[in-house]
Amino acid sequence: MGEVLLNIVDVSRSFIAGEQELTVLKNINLQICRGELIAIIGASGSGKSTLMNILGCLDKPSAGSYFINGQDTSRMDDNELAALRREYFGFIFQRYHLLGDLTAQGNVEVPALYANEGAQTRHEKAKKLLTRLGLSDRLDHKPSQLSGGQQQRVSVARALINGGDIILADEPTGALDSSSGEEMMKLIQELNRDGHTIILVTHDPHIAEFADRVIELKDGEIIADKQKRIPVKANQLSTDQQASKTSKKINWSRYLEALKMALIAMSNHRLRTFLTMLGIIIGIASVVSVVALGAGSQQSILDNIASMGTNTIEIKPGTGRGDRRSERVRSLTADDANALKILPYVDSVTPTVRTNVAIRYASETVTGSIQGVGTEYFRVRGYALAKGQYFADDSIDTLEQVAVIDANTDQTLFPDGNALGSVIFLGRLPVRIIGVTKPIQSVSDNSDELNVWLPYTTVSGRIFRQNYVNDITVRIDANVSSDAAEQGIISLLTMRHGTVDFFTINTDTIRKSIEKTSETMTLLISAIAFISLLVGGIGVMNIMLVSVTERTREIGIRMAVGARQTDIMRQFLIEAVLVCFCGGALGIGLAYFIGMIFTYTGSSFQMIYSSTSIVAAFACSTLIGIVFGYLPARNAAKLNPVDALSRD
Template identity: 80%
Template sequence: MAEALLNIVGVRRTFSAGEQELTVLKNINLQIHRGEMIAIIGASGSGKSTLMNILGCLDKPTKGSYFINGQDTSAMDEDELAALRREHFGFIFQRYHLLSDLTALGNVEVPALYANQGQQSRQEKAKKLLTRLGLGDRLEHKPNQLSGGQQQRVSIARALINGGDVILADEPTGALDSSSGEEMMKLLRELHRDGHTIILVTHDPNIAEFADRVIEIKDGEIIGDTPNFNKPSRSAEEGCQRVAESKDSEDKAHDPKTHDPKIHYPKTYETQKAKSGINWSRYLEALKMALIAMSNNRLRTFLTMLGIIIGIASVVSVVALGAGSQQSIMDNIASMGTNTIEIKPGTGRGDRRSGRVRTLTAEDANALKILPFVDSVTPTVRANVAIRYSNETVTGSVQGVGTEYFRVRGYTLAQGQYFGEDSVETLEQVAVIDANTEQELFPDGDALGSVIFLGRLPVRVIGVTDPIESVSDNSDELNIWLPYTTVSGRIYRQNYVSDITVRVAANVSSDVAEQGIISLLSMRHGVVDFFTINTDTVRKSIEKTSETMTLLISAIAFISLLVGGIGVMNIMLVSVTERTGEIGIRIAVGARQTDIMRQFLIEAVLVCFCGGALGIGLAYLVGVIFTYTGSDFQMIYSSSSIIAAFACSTLIGILFGYLPARNAAKLNPIEALSRD
C-alpha cells in the first residue's frame, strides 16, 4: 500500500481549564490516503473539530506526531505550516468565515495573494472558479449581499484557488437549508471525483453516507473506522490512479497556459521558504487592504488620526510661530537701531584724551559704505547749544547727521521730508525734529516751515518723525537733526566728526562686520585711534530667548505628539481585538505571520502619515486665519519642519504600530476563528 498522505500517530491534545487540564483527544491514530473521502462523525464535544484543526495545521498536538506525506509537522516552523495551509489545504467552514470588507472575487483571491500569484492570474482563476460554481454574476457582491448557500460556494472557491489537494469541510451543511445542503454535498462529490482528498467533519450520519470511510469519535477517542458499504469503496492505489486519470483528462481539455495542474507535496519545504522572500507586490497588496480597512471604518480611522493631526499641527505651527515671532522681533529691534556698530575716537570709553582725538572724518564714513555687509552709514557731529522758538527755550539733543541717519536708527517720517545730499553739500539750514520736540515747541502741530534757533543759528523745520522706542536714545529727550556739514561749518567750523554709526545688514554677523570695520579704518588711519561699540548684544539676547521659548513650546508640542502616538497604539490594539476573526481567516488560508504584521503595520503607518498630512494642512490653515485677522504678524513655515513632521508621523506609526501588529501576527488561528 502507498504511503499515507496524512498520518496521525499517538496524538493527544489537552487544554488548560483553570488549574485543571481538559483532554480533548486521547491517543489518536489515523491514516488518510490521497484521493479518499473521509467522514469524521461524532457528537458535539467529542473532539472531531479539534482533530480537523490538527489535520489542517491550524492547531498542534500536545503529544504525538503528525506526518504529511512523510514529513513531521512538529519540525516545521510557522511559515512552513502556513505554506501547507496556503498551497495544499482548503478549508470550508460551517460559518463560511468570509472577509466582510471584500467582494466574492476578493475573498477567493486571498490565498492566491499570499501565494505570490500575480493579480491578473489570480483574478482569472477566481472568476473561473466562481463561474463554475454558479456565481459568475455575483463576483462584485460582498458577503452580506449573498445567501448562505452562495457564501458557502465562495468559501469552496477560496479553498480551491491554490489547488486544494485536501479539502477540510467542517459541518458543510450545518448552516444551510436542505436544498442548499444537497447542492453542497453534490459539489463535494464532484470535487472528490476530480481527485481531491475530502475530509468531512459532521454529526449527521446522512452526510457521512457520502464518504468512503467513516471515522467515529467519542470522548476524544476513535471508536470506529469503517468503510462505507453503501457506496463502492476504493483502495488508496485506486484513488491515486483516479487522481492521475483526472489530471490527464484535465490537461487534454484545457489550454496549458491557463490550466492549473494539481500540486504535489514536495519531499522538503525549501521551495515554500524560498517563496517567502522579499516581494514588493506583497507590500502593495497590504497597502490596498489597509486602505480598504480604513475606508470601511472611517470614524475609527479619523479618531485614530486625531491625536497625530493635533500633534503634527502643533509642532509645525509652533515652529512657524517661533520663526514668525523671531522675525517680527528682529524687525522691531532692527528698527530700534540695535544692529549697529558705533565708532568713536580714542582707545575706549574711559579714555580722557578722546576729546582731543580728531581723526574721524566724513570720508571715513564714505569709505565704510563700500563694504558689502554695510546697510547704511552716518557721521554724527553733536552740538551743545540752546534750542529756542519764539519766547521758549528748551534743552535737547542737536546732532548733525548724514542723509542715512534715519535708516540707521530706524526712524520713520510722520510728516514733511528728510534733507537730502544737496542739503549736505550746501550746508543748508534745515532741520528734522522728533515728536517730542514738536509736542514741546509746537503744541498746535504747525511745526513744518517754522524757524527755530539753535544757539544763534536759525533753521527751518522740514520734517517730523514718528515716535520710536530706542535702546540707545532717551525716549523723553528732544531731538533735532541737521545736515552734519551745517553743524560742522556753521556752528563749530570743524572738519572732523564726533562719531560714525554703521548699520549692519540683517543676514551678517555683527562680530564679523565689526572686525571688517576695524581693519578698514586701521588701514586708513595707520593706527588704532578709535574704538567700536557693538550694540547687537540686545538682538542676540532676544534671539536666544526666542529660541529658548520655541524649544520649550516645541517640547510641549512633541509631548502632545507622543500622546497621539500612544492613542494610535491603543486604538490599533482595539482594532486587532475587533478584527480577530479576520486575522484568524487570513491565517487559516495561509497568511504568514509576516503577512499579518505587515498589513497592520502598514495600516498604522498609513494612518499616521495621513494624520501628518492633515496636521500640516491644519497648521497652514492657522496661518491663513492669522493673515485674515489683519495682523502684521506672519507665521513663517519651514520646509525642514514639514519634512521632520512627516518623518516623525511615519516613525510614530512604525513604533506604536509594531506592538499591535505583532500581537495580531501571533494570534492563535483557532481562538481567532472562534471569536468571529
C-alpha cells in the same frame, strides 16, 4: 491502501480549564490516504473539531506526532505550518468565515495572495472557480449581499484557489437548508473525483453517507473506522492547480496588496480611522504651526528691531569704553564715513556731531540733544517722516541752517502742530524746521529725550568750529554677517589711520539675543507640541490594539488560508503607518489652514512655514506609526489561528 498522505501517531490534546486539565483527544492513531473522502463523526464535545484543527495545522497536539507527506509537523515553525495550510489545505467552514470588507472574488484570491501569486493570475483563477461554482454574476458582491449557499460556494472556491490537495470541511452543510446542503455534498464528491482528498467533520449521519470512509469519535477516542466502499480512483490535480506549490518567489506586490487591504479596512471603518488619526492631526498641526508661528514671530521681531537700527556698527574714538583719552582723540572725520560707503556690505553711513544746548521757541525754553548728522542718518537709525522732508546733500555742502525734529520736540514746542517752517534757536543759532519724524523705539536713543538733527557741517562749522566728528554709525546689509562686516570696517579704518585709535560697538548682539530667545521659546512650545504628538501616538497604539481585538476573527481567517506571521504583522503595521501618515498630511493641511485664517483676517502677523519642519512632521508621523503600531501588529501576528477563529 493508497499513498499515505496524513499520518497521526499517538496524538493527544489537552487544554487548561481553570485549575484542571481537560483532555479532548486521547492517543489518536490515524492514517489518511491520498484521494479519500472521509467523514469524521461524533457527538458534540467528542473532539472531532479539535482533530480537524490539528489535521489542518491550525492547532498543535499536546503529545504525539503528526506527519504530512512524511514531514514531521512538530519540527516546523509557525511560518512552515502556514506554508502547509497555504499549499496543501483548503478550508470550508460551517460559518463560512469570509472577510466582510472584500468582495466574493477578493475573498477567493486571499490564499493566492499569500502564495505570492501574480495579480492577473489570481484574478483569472478566482473568476474561473466562481464561474464554475455558478457565481459568475456575484464576483463583486460582498458576503452580506450573498445567500448562505452562495457564501459557502465562495469558501469552496477559496479552498481551491491554491490547488487544495486536502480539503477540510467543518459541518459544510450546517448553516444551509436541505436543498443547498445536497448541492454542497454533490460538489464535494465532484471535488473528490477531481483528485482532492476530502475530510468532513459532521454530527449528521446523513452527511456521512456521502463519504467512502467514516471515522467515529467518542470522548476523544476513535471507536469506529469503517471503510464503506473503495474510493474511486481520483484524477491527478491539474498543472495550474499545483502551480502555487512551486511558487516561492518573493513578490513585492504583496506590499502593495497589504497597502490596498489597509486602505479597504480604513475606508470601511471611517469613524474609527478618523478618531485614530485625530491625535496625530492635532499633534502634527501643533508642531508645524508652532514652528511657523515661531519663525513668523522671529521675523516680525527682527524686522522691528532692524527698523530701530540694531543691525548697526558704531565707530568711536579711543581704545574702548571707559578710555579717558577718547575725548582727546580726534581722528574720526567725515572723510572716513565717505570711505566706508564704498564697502559692498554697507547699507548706509552717517557721521555724528552731538551736543546738548538750550532749545528756544517763542517764550518756551527746553534742553535737548543737538546732533549734526549726514543725510543717511535717518535710514541708519530707522526713522520715518511724519511730515515735511529731510535735508539734502546741498544742505551739507552749504552748512544750511535747517533742522529735523522728533515727535517729542514737536509735541513739546508745537502743541498746535505748526512746526514746519518755524524757526527755533539752538543756543544762539537760528534754524528753520523742515521735517518731523514719527515716534520710534530706538535701542540707542532715550525715548523721552528731545532731539534736533542738523547737517553735521552746520554743527561743526557754525557751533563748534571743528573738523572732526564724535562718532560714525554704519548700517550693515541684513544678509551679511555683522561680525565679518565689523572686521572689514576695522581693517579699512586701520589702513587709513595707520593705527587703531578707535573702537567699534556692534549692536547686532541685540538681534542675536532676540533670535536666541525666540528660538528657545519655539523649542519650548515645540516640546509641548511634541508631547501632544506623543499622546496621539499612544492613542494610535490603543486604537490599533482595540482593532486587533475587534478583528481577531479576520486574523484567524487569514492565518487559516496561509498567511504568515509576517503577513499579518505587515498588514497591521502598514495600517498604523498609513493612519499616521494620513494624519500627518491632514495635520499639515490644518496648519496651513490656520495660516490662511491669519492672512484673511487682515492680521499683520505672518506664519512662515519651514520645509524642514514639514518633512520632519511627515517623518515623525511615519515613525510614530512604526513605533506605536509595532506592538499591536506583533500581538496580531502571534495569535493562535484556532483561537482566533473561535472568536466572534
